[in-house]
Amino acid sequence: MKKFLSNFRFKKLVESKIFFPLIALAIILLFDLIVIPGFFKLEMKQGHLYGSFIDVLRNSVPIMILAIGMTLVIATGGIDISVGATMAIASSVACILINPTIIGLKLSQDISSLVGNSTYSFTPLWLVILVPLIVASLCGLWNGVLVTYGKIQPMVATLILMIAGRGIAQLITNAIKIIIFNDTYAYIGNGWIILPFSLYIAAFIFAIAWLITRKTSIGLFIEAVGANSRSSFFAGINAKRVKLFTYVFCGFCAGVAALVVSSSIRTSDANQIGLYMELDAILAVIFGGTSMDGGRFSLLASMIGALVIQATSTSTLALGVPASAIIAVKALVVVIVIILYSQQVQGFLRKIFGTNKQKEVKE
Amino acid sequence: MMTRFGLAISKNRKFLPLAATIFLFIIAYSFGAFSYAGMRDPQAFFTLFIITPFLLISAIGETFVVFTGGIDLSVSGVVALTATASAALLQAGVNPWIVFGLMLIMGMTLGAVMGTFIAYLKVHPWIATIAGMWFARGMCYIISDSEIRIYDPLYKLLAGTKILIPGLADVVTKKGAYITPLVVLSMTIFIIALFVAHFTKFGRTIYAIGGNGGANEQSARLMGLPVDRTKILVYTVNGLCSALAGIAYSIYVGSGHGSHATGFEMTVIAAVVIGGTMLTGGEGYMFGTLFGVLTTALIQMIIQFNGKLSSWWTSIAIGVLTLAFIGIQSLLVNINAKKISPTKLTDSDAAARKKKTALYGGIAAVVIIASSLIFYFVDKNAKNTAAANPTPTVTNCQLKPFRNDLAKQFIADGAVITYERNGGMDCIDELSALYPDGRIVSDNGTEKKEKTVTPDQINKVLTDINNMEWFTDNMYSTYHKPCDQCFHYNTTVVYQGKSKTVEAVDGGTDAPSEYWIMSGEITQLVPVFSK
Numbered sequence: 001m002k003k004f005l006s007n008f009r010f011k012k013l014v015e016s017k018i019f020f021p022l023i024a025l026a027i028i029l030l031f032d033l034i035v036i037p038g039f040f041k042l043e044m045k046q047g048h049l050y051g052s053f054i055d056v057l058r059n060s061v062p063i064m065i066l067a068i069g070m071t072l073v074i075a076t077g078g079i080d081i082s083v084g085a086t087m088a089i090a091s092s093v094a095c096i097l098i099n100p101t102i103i104g105l106k107l108s109q110d111i112s113s114l115v116g117n118s119t120y121s122f123t124p125l126w127l128v129i130l131v132p133l134i135v136a137s138l139c140g141l142w143n144g145v146l147v148t149y150g151k152i153q154p155m156v157a158t159l160i161l162m163i164a165g166r167g168i169a170q171l172i173t174n175a176i177k178i179i180i181f182n183d184t185y186a187y188i189g190n191g192w193i194i195l196p197f198s199l200y201i202a203a204f205i206f207a208i209a210w211l212i213t214r215k216t217s218i219g220l221f222i223e224a225v226g227a228n229s230r231s232s233f234f235a236g237i238n239a240k241r242v243k244l245f246t247y248v249f250c251g252f253c254a255g256v257a258a259l260v261v262s263s264s265i266r267t268s269d270a271n272q273i274g275l276y277m278e279l280d281a282i283l284a285v286i287f288g289g290t291s292m293d294g295g296r297f298s299l300l301a302s303m304i305g306a307l308v309i310q311a312t313s314t315s316t317l318a319l320g321v322p323a324s325a326i327i328a329v330k331a332l333v334v335v336i337v338i339i340l341y342s343q344q345v346q347g348f349l350r351k352i353f354g355t356n357k358q359k360e361v362k363e
Numbered sequence: 364m365m366t367r368f369g370l371a372i373s374k375n376r377k378f379l380p381l382a383a384t385i386f387l388f389i390i391a392y393s394f395g396a397f398s399y400a401g402m403r404d405p406q407a408f409f410t411l412f413i414i415t416p417f418l419l420i421s422a423i424g425e426t427f428v429v430f431t432g433g434i435d436l437s438v439s440g441v442v443a444l445t446a447t448a449s450a451a452l453l454q455a456g457v458n459p460w461i462v463f464g465l466m467l468i469m470g471m472t473l474g475a476v477m478g479t480f481i482a483y484l485k486v487h488p489w490i491a492t493i494a495g496m497w498f499a500r501g502m503c504y505i506i507s508d509s510e511i512r513i514y515d516p517l518y519k520l521l522a523g524t525k526i527l528i529p530g531l532a533d534v535v536t537k538k539g540a541y542i543t544p545l546v547v548l549s550m551t552i553f554i555i556a557l558f559v560a561h562f563t564k565f566g567r568t569i570y571a572i573g574g575n576g577g578a579n580e581q582s583a584r585l586m587g588l589p590v591d592r593t594k595i596l597v598y599t600v601n602g603l604c605s606a607l608a609g610i611a612y613s614i615y616v617g618s619g620h621g622s623h624a625t626g627f628e629m630t631v632i633a634a635v636v637i638g639g640t641m642l643t644g645g646e647g648y649m650f651g652t653l654f655g656v657l658t659t660a661l662i663q664m665i666i667q668f669n670g671k672l673s674s675w676w677t678s679i680a681i682g683v684l685t686l687a688f689i690g691i692q693s694l695l696v697n698i699n700a701k702k703i704s705p706t707k708l709t710d711s712d713a714a715a716r717k718k719k720t721a722l723y724g725g726i727a728a729v730v731i732i733a734s735s736l737i738f739y740f741v742d743k744n745a746k747n748t749a750a751a752n753p754t755p756t757v758t759n760c761q762l763k764p765f766r767n768d769l770a771k772q773f774i775a776d777g778a779v780i781t782y783e784r785n786g787g788m789d790c791i792d793e794l795s796a797l798y799p800d801g802r803i804v805s806d807n808g809t810e811k812k813e814k815t816v817t818p819d820q821i822n823k824v825l826t827d828i829n830n831m832e833w834f835t836d837n838m839y840s841t842y843h844k845p846c847d848q849c850f851h852y853n854t855t856v857v858y859q860g861k862s863k864t865v866e867a868v869d870g871g872t873d874a875p876s877e878y879w880i881m882s883g884e885i886t887q888l889v890p891v892f893s894k
Contacts, residue, residue, distance in 0.1 A: 079489075150690070150693060151693055152689055152690075152693050153642060153643055155434070155489070155642070156636075156642045156643075156689055157689070159629075159632065159642075159685065160682055160685055160686045160689065161682075162629065163629050163633055163678060163681055163682040163685055164678060164679050164681075164682025164683065164686075165682075166675070166678060167675040167676065167677070167678035167679035167682065168679060170673070170675035171675060171679070174673075175673060175675060279493050279497075282489075282490070283490075283493075286490065292487045292489075292490075322504055322505075322508060324501075324504040324508065324621060325501045325502075325504040325505050326501065327497035327498075327500050327501040328497065328498050328500070328501020328502055328504075328505060329501065330497050330501075331494045331495070331496075331497035331498035331501060332498070334490065334493070334494040334497070335480075335494055338480065338484060338486045338490060338491065338494070339484065342484040342485065342486070343484075343485060344484065
């Protein structure tokens with residue numbers, strides 16, 4: 001009886017969505033433990049917790065936040081490839097609100113007195129936070145309207161904003177990298193309360209998303225729409241509204257990620273902020289086992305997926321591979337993952353563990 | 364008359380996106396020719412081809428992939444990898460023809476691997492090709508962290524040869540309209556692609572696989588068409604095209620580096636979409652792709668000729684155009700779907716259609732109003748900035764004339780090269796004179812700087828410049844009104860009793876590629892002014 005119980009639990013773990021991402025994370029961390037000395041060493045300095053592992057956590061925050069929004073979009077069978085461009089727009093808006101003088105608007109202040117002024121912000125800070133989030137949500141709304149009411153393929157619909165987005169961001173800032181001196185704003189990405197402050201933001205967004213999807217019926221609706229849009233329609237679910245919600249939420253998440261990134265690097269670089277970030281986010285979701293065709297999703301698994309991606313980058317960097325060549329390593333990781341997740345290998349694994357149950361409700 | 368016209372349209376509705384593309388191109392070109400005298404020159408039309416051979420080759424391959432309902436994002440990576448790898452091989456002294464062969468094999472292998480992943484492991488094309496792109500880009504940096512220049516004579520020949528257009532050019536003086544060998548290459552590939560897409564079994568299979576949200580692929584399989592094999596072949600063909608585009612790119616740019624062609628895949632996809640091909644697959648024409656490519660090049664050209672608009676307007680304009688074409692197509696698809704469904708149009712359907720029309724109209728109106736508002740404010744801002752005391756980082760540079768008198772003075776003084784660089788973000792105006800004894804004098808208008816290098820270095824630059832065929836017709840002035848924040852150059856070289864001045868503009872795509880090698884060599888020598 002006891003043996004049966006432990007066996008059953010193991011099966012359940014294998015079936016759960018976080019199993020594969022956890023294994024992947026474990027492999028990478030094990031690798032780090034052996035190859036990179038002092039990877040898990042933690043230090044307390046002035047009340048801050050420092051260490052390579054904390055760095056991994058801190059750097060993966062933007063991907064994590066994006067992955068949360070992206071999970072919901074992908075779960076409905078959609079995709080949003082414009083999050084990187086949305087981040088560029090949102091961060092540009094934030095920086096322009098802090099210091100609009102730079103684009104040549106005629107304001108009374110003398111620019112030279114503002115340089116290095118760590119308290120100056122033209123707009124009240126709560127607006128600096130709020131307006132970019134609204135703008136990012138509007139970008140999401142635009143994508144959502146195109147997908148749901150325009151009936152355009154999600155990838156194509158979001159491609160438009162992806163192409164035009166960086167242009168718009170450059171338009172907002174006049175293609176100037178605005179340097180932010182405001183310390184309160186910089187706290188979002190650089191602050192510490194024992195752990196990095198941005199980590200709490202990621203946790204907060206995760207908590208919101210988890211509450212919305214698991215404590216209300218919206219999560220169920222999302223899975224239903226993704227699994228079978230037509231039958232969910234017959235079940236009385238307003239698929240359009242559900243999809244629209246996910247795109248707006250994804251835009252909102254991109255806005256939060258933009259605030260974190262732009263405040264941590266203290267500038268708004270329309271060309272670089274969020275570049276290729278959408279790919280990282282999509283990859284994190286796929287690591288998390290959410291099918292690109294939609295259906296069941298796990299937010300936690302996506303978060304672990306984001307950690308896996310960042311841990312890979314950090315450990316390759318620690319090995320001395322040049323930063324620009326990391327993407328080649330990432331590509332290899334992607335290849336390994338897609339082979340692991342392919343039906344052939346999954347079928348093989350199922351045979352080994354003796355479970356014949358279909359893992360996902362796809363068809 | 365109107366009914367017959369309407370009938371013709373409804374019968375040939377599938378040609379509508381293609382017709383729209385061609386119509387748009389003609390309208391935009393007429394607008395350009397009307398507004399800017401430079402575009403009335405026939406050479407301006409051929410320049411559209413000269414600046415886009417790699418884009419056209421790449422877009423052809425991408426069109427095949429899109430026909431099957433897939434997408435290939437690896438093009439930019441493969442282009443960069445081809446440029447870097449071929450530059451590295453050439454540096455190692457490998458014969459350029461062998462390099463070409465190796466690069467084509469490499470591109471096809473990468474494409475075939477991605478195709479296998481997509482066809483057999485059922486990986487989403489998006490994921491598989493992103494992995495391909497990352498891999499290729501990463502490999503570039505592993506090959507070399509810094510830019511590798513290409514000095515191969517064959518590359519120089521291919522980049523510099525002018526093929527004069529009969530009737531529009533004078534054979535004796537070698538002046539007038541011309542194209543480059545790369546244009547001939549890209550047009551040849553285009554004609555082959557036209558044939559393959561529309562007149563072969565392979566082409567028909569490609570069309571049969573794409574479209575209808577994957578349902579067509581199922582039908583094709585049931586019909587016994589070799590779906591998997593065709594898919595792999597399509598990605599292989601695109602790999603081949605990307606490698607060819609990479610070779611064309613490296614010939615055009617004259618160097619290889621991992622950061623080359625960033626974001627190129629999006630331009631390619633936009634060009635395919637603007638060409639009237641549906642991203643869901645199964646519909647579109649290879650012919651449209653040519654006009655898609657030309658239209659994107661035309662947008663760039665108009666913005667360059669305008670000179671007042673900043674470069675980012677290109678990406679916004681291309682985005683808006685992509686949106687418009689996707690809108691047209693999804694409208695057409697919806698109408699077709701209604702026509703096929705057996706139920707009659709009821710009142711509620713009619714109301715729904717009205718609603719949809721209103722929605723599309725609304726979106727279009729919002730886009731137009733928003734963009735014109737932005738346009739208006741930017742224009743106003745620019746004027747405001749110019750009027751109210753401008754900050755140095757913001758203003759666009761006021762065009763200053765070249766200081767030819769000072770240059771002449773230097774030459775009379777014994778200088779062999781005078782090199783003036785003007786404009787840019789910080790609005791500089793630096794005039795340097797290089798003397799045969801290694802002395803370099805630079806003047807930026809307010810202060811003078813002197814520096815001494817070895818006479819050998821000066822000599823090397825001089826021989827290099829002479830080897831670039833500076834004193835032949837291959838080096839010619841291409842001065843026009845530059846874009847904001849662009850540099851403009853004025854270089855005079857005196858060598859063995861000959862003297863010649865050549866002017867060029869940064870961001871201008873028409874200057875001979877050797878000019879930039881020359882400016883790079885000189886920039887390394889001249890003293891640097893602090894800002």
